[in-house]
Amino acid sequence: MLIFLTTLLAILSSVLRPRAALQLENLALRHQIGVLQRSAAKRTKLTSGDRLFWICLSRLWRDWRSALAIVKPETVIAWHRAGFRLFWTWKVRRGQPGRPVISHEVRDLIRTMCQENPGWGAPRIHGELLKLGINIAESSVSKYMLRRHKPPTQTWRTFLENHAQQLVSIDFFTVPTIRFRILYVFLVLAHDRRRILHFNVTAHPTAQWTGQQLREAFPFAKLPRYLLRDRDAIFGHDFREQVRDIGICEVLSTLAHLGSERI
Numbered sequence: 427m428l429i430f431l432t433t434l435l436a437i438l439s440s441v442l443r444p445r446a447a448l449q450l451e452n453l454a455l456r457h458q459i460g461v462l463q464r465s466a467a468k469r470t471k472l473t474s475g476d477r478l479f480w481i482c483l484s485r486l487w488r489d490w491r492s493a494l495a496i497v498k499p500e501t502v503i504a505w506h507r508a509g510f511r512l513f514w515t516w517k518v519r520r521g522q523p524g525r526p527v528i529s530h531e532v533r534d535l536i537r538t539m540c541q542e543n544p545g546w547g548a549p550r551i552h553g554e555l556l557k558l559g560i561n562i563a564e565s566s567v568s569k570y571m572l573r574r575h576k577p578p579t580q581t582w583r584t585f586l587e588n589h590a591q592q593l594v595s596i597d598f599f600t601v602p603t604i605r606f607r608i609l610y611v612f613l614v615l616a617h618d619r620r621r622i623l624h625f626n627v628t629a630h631p632t633a634q635w636t637g638q639q640l641r642e643a644f645p646f647a648k649l650p651r652y653l654l655r656d657r658d659a660i661f662g663h664d665f666r667e668q669v670r671d672i673g674i675c676e677v678l679s680t681l682a683h684l685g686s687e688r689i
Contacts, residue, residue: 447487450490454483470496477509481509533570536571539551539554540572544574548571555567592650593653594654595653596613596636598611598631608629609627610627612628612631636660637664637667644672651675652675
């Protein structure tokens with residue numbers, strides 16, 4: 427009874443299936459029978475033609491997995507990927523080169539323009555070459571420009587290590603109270619031993635108040651050489667004037683503090 431139902435379902439599916447799909451399925455089954463007859467009692471061995479057949483069939487027929495019996499579908503997918511890699515390897519080795527070769531005359535012209543016009547960058551030189559009818563990419567211009575050796579500058583880490591004894595940092599942080607008020611805490615921190623030199627709290631910070639706190643942090647002690655701060659708006663003109671009068675050099679970080687929105 428089970429065999430009868432299976433056969434009946436196969437007949438119904440073949441009747442409803444498109445003619446092209448039936449022909450492709452017939453071709454796939456005939457090919458596998460031929461491979462098995464060719465191998466006889468030996469282990470099934472597939473040739474390059476057999477692999478190419480299944481790669482093409484997998485591209486043309488959606489249900490190719492249902493008719494495949496001699497190998498797993500993952501094997502056919504692996505064949506397709508290997509063929510894809512071989513194709514692009516051949517294309518790179520024997521295909522046309524990517525960018526045209528830049529002549530020595532154009533290279534010398536780029537270097538001459540760069541040497542005689544120190545303020546010109548790659549975009550300007552590229553534009554001048556286009557005016558002369560020389561079609562070249564801006565990246566190629568940048569590649570053949572003269573490299574000017576600038577004097578080495580110390581990194582930010584090196585600066586901190588060299589001047590840790592003479593460097594202090596200042597910043598604000600906020601503290602919410604039980605009455606839903608916001609208090610601003612001002613800190614002065616020494617970098618040599620990470621010591622808090624001075625702190626104070628206010629509900630309305632201003633540049634003048636901040637400058638006064640800095641004076642109170644160094645009343646009689648030796649003044650630091652560098653003052654590290656962010657670009658918060660609280661450190662306005664009045665504060666900078668007081669720092670300049672004290673004789674401390676300001677070092678600004680690249681990021682602005684989020685508290686700059688409060689002023």
